[in-house]
Amino acid sequence: MVRKATVLVGLLALVGAIILPATGAGAATTLEVQVGAPLFANPAANGAPADGMRFYAPPLNVHQGDTVTFAIAGFHTATMLPANTDADTWVAANAGGPGKPYSLITADPDEGATGAKFNNTAILPSSLDCGDATAPCPYDGTTVVNSGIVDANDVNGQEYKFSAQINSAVGSTTWVLCLIHLGMRLQISVVASTATATTQAEIDTYLGQKSTHDARAASRLHRSLLASTSSTPTGGVVQAFAGYDGPHFALDHFYPSKILLRKGQRVQQLRAGVRSRRGHRDHARPARGHERDDAGHGLSGWRFAGRARPRSEVRASRRRRRDRQHPRLRELRSRRGERRKYDAIHASVRKEDR
Template identity: 30%
Template sequence: MKTRSRVLAAIGVVVLIGTLLAAPLQAQTAATYKVRMGTEFFSKGIPGFSNRFLPETIRVHEGDTIHFAGGAPTLLPAGAGPTEWREDNQVRPGQPWFVAEEDPDDGARNLKFNTRFFLPTRFDCGDESNPCGFSGNAVLNGGDGREFFVRIQANPGTVIYAIQLFFSRSNFRIEVVPDGVQASTQAGLDKRARARVHQDYETAAALHDKYGDRMTSHINDNGKRVWDAWAGVDNGNVSLLAMYPKNLTIEKGDLVQWHFDLESEVHDVHFPFDRAKKISENSFTPACDPDGDDGPGPDTPPTMPPPGFCDDPSQLEFDLLNGQIYPSGNHFFERARGDHESSGLRGAQALRNGFFSERPYNLKFGAASSDEGFRYFCTIHGTFMGGKVVVNRK
């Protein structure tokens, strides 16, 4: 009897083990994480923002989804580092992801935006109901949307970077870990994001206070007084979108020297205000070029609503105006009819190797102004990023 009991017990153990082995393992529930792309400080009284991913790293399991809020990033092929990828693809004219490209059918010096920046790699996915699957085989660009959903389908052990094309310091590291390894939690991501926002706000507030009332000048070699001004200020991931000082009072015959201490942004200085406004309103306008750069035909208005604009996406152009891109005038402003003085686009981001300049811009004022002063602004960002120069008679 005892022998029979032992046999039955052994059979029971074998059956139990067989059942466990035959049963499928419990599938791990896929998670969805929310990651913010930058944050603004205008609502807190500071005219600027942080372009940082919040936070800047994450650990996920294969099959998890990342919800990018506030923008749509560009995901790089697995194993590609952001610095090296930018150097090979984005920093020089003629590279596939450079911000601008030649527009030969509009003139020898004409340029247009590289539409790779604005158009998604895929139009059939990217929202909450249908995230884009990404295994890291090729670049996946989210386009210019305000949010983007990506399902990570890369193997455990893979490291992927997402970047913001316009901001060279804005990188996001995604590490795919095995199912048995702890991934990130939303609470942990949010805690790190709050710390970064606080850090960047303190930086922005300190910069705004430093430059807001800054009045410095020197006498140049010709005996003329030169006043300092700043067209925006960048520091790391923080950018201030303002002219400093906003109001500057000088004497007739003085010069103003605008500095472009920029790491991420691109700005310009345009006088007079009405001319600058006209340029701003007519720039970045989408158009379709049916016969391409090699054809003689003109551009035509968009044939469909955004984000496509054109029936054939390859026809889409965002033309840049020469009056905005290149410097204009003779560095002497007296508000005569037709007087147009401009720095042209200036800044360090994506404008290296002689494409544009980041040198200071000097402008001499040869006429007195009214108490309202001579108003100007940055045509890239709009009238809110403006200032005025009041010129007194000597």
């Protein structure tokens, strides 16, 4: 009887030794990656109105069946490209510039030849039936899986998390990028079950280090830009920035905070890679008050200040302005070949106006 009991215990131990390791190796893991970061809330930013512009995780090694949850903090997407696709090539063909399949902006025929609208393929999730933690979207590496900008089932939600289960082949590599900021990218590699995968602790360490690094860099750049003053003593175009992009972060502010202008000068406003010109005809524009948006970002307007000009220059400018307004001068200016007559009338008009 004792011998039978001993044999039974031995068999149970053998079965346990075979089954338990297999269960442990096959257990799926969930990793969370933060996309973007509210750097303005980081003490290292010292109040700089900055947002992080990166996937805050190192290149990931995962096992088949693992789930990656993207915690989207900001105006971003987590878009998984087909496996083993070169990211630069894909972006050039599908997202670089308006009107492409995954471009943020596409044509709007309802608004005429120049009409434009947001591209639903880019801003909405690939599927409305998956994406949360309990039902992650399956990713097998054959097609694009896109988080979209917001949760289509909860457009008023303050927090957006998108989950995808990685089912692509062992040895494959996938690029994840943001369709709004195409330089934001993360690489995910599927490794064998016997290989070591990335841990959440490693991701958290990376997040802490990089977010603090980005916040400090944003603080330095913010202070430097605020200390600058834009002016051109000889006239011309003054450059100003509505927002400023740094390495892996963006500053949400107007730079410089003060612009020195002469009457008639123009400000060249630079923002988010889009260049536009604004004509300012006032000698000095009032300062705009400091505002804050709902997210707590600092928003400040430009303060325009006039420059004092020599009295002789002011008198010459007034003469030129009177000449332009005189009806006889306007009539003759439009006609060629009458330079002498113009000079005579020009002198006569000046004498009459004294």
